[in-house]
Amino acid sequence: TPVIMDATVAQIDGYRFVYCLPLADDRMFVEDTYYSDTPGIDHATLGARIDQYAGVHGWVTDAVVGEESGVLPVAMGGDFEAYWRSTGRVAKAGMRAGMFHPTTGYSLPDAVRTATMIAGRRDFGGIALHDATHAMAKATWARRGFYRMLDTMLFKAAEPAERYRVLERFYTLSPRLIGRFYAGQSTMTDKARVLTGKPPVPIGRAVRAILGADLRTGA
Known part of the structure; x- marks a missing residue:
């Protein structure tokens, strides 16, 4: 049976969970995930x-068939236009376009949408593709401010060892709400539901974190 998120493991280096996917009777995919403050991998x-x-x-x-490791971004903010300009006036997609889910770091769904958009165009000139992908990425970034706000609360208001409480409460919500969250399509009702109820972090700390104070460092 697949295990989507086992958070009963020791909460090391921030929120941690293990994902298990059986591939055969004698083969298992095991992924150890951390919502860490740093990108380092040991x-x-x-x-x-x-x-x-x-x-x-x-x-x-009996044997390790394959291994891989990587770091995905969790975005709390940033200068979208400066990031976009940093590689010049060329078309961009995926991570380089700033098109990824701010909380999960996943970029494949956005990449598919970008490919679909480009496939429907008639002008494939460099400037035209730049302008089209920039417009799509800018609109996508603007729609996802809610997720960046939640990331700020997770990383700046919650102590690393207590981050699991934020996610613990989130996963008690309805499966449909969770599905829309992962798809980056949360409704206004979804957003209200995520923010209402007994908060897993003190309200005052959450507000100050959103306003820019890292409460764990005093910055």
């Missing part, structure tokens, strides 16, 4: 934690 340590996780569940590892 491959040996992370590998040992995955081995430990498998051992706790009674899984015997």
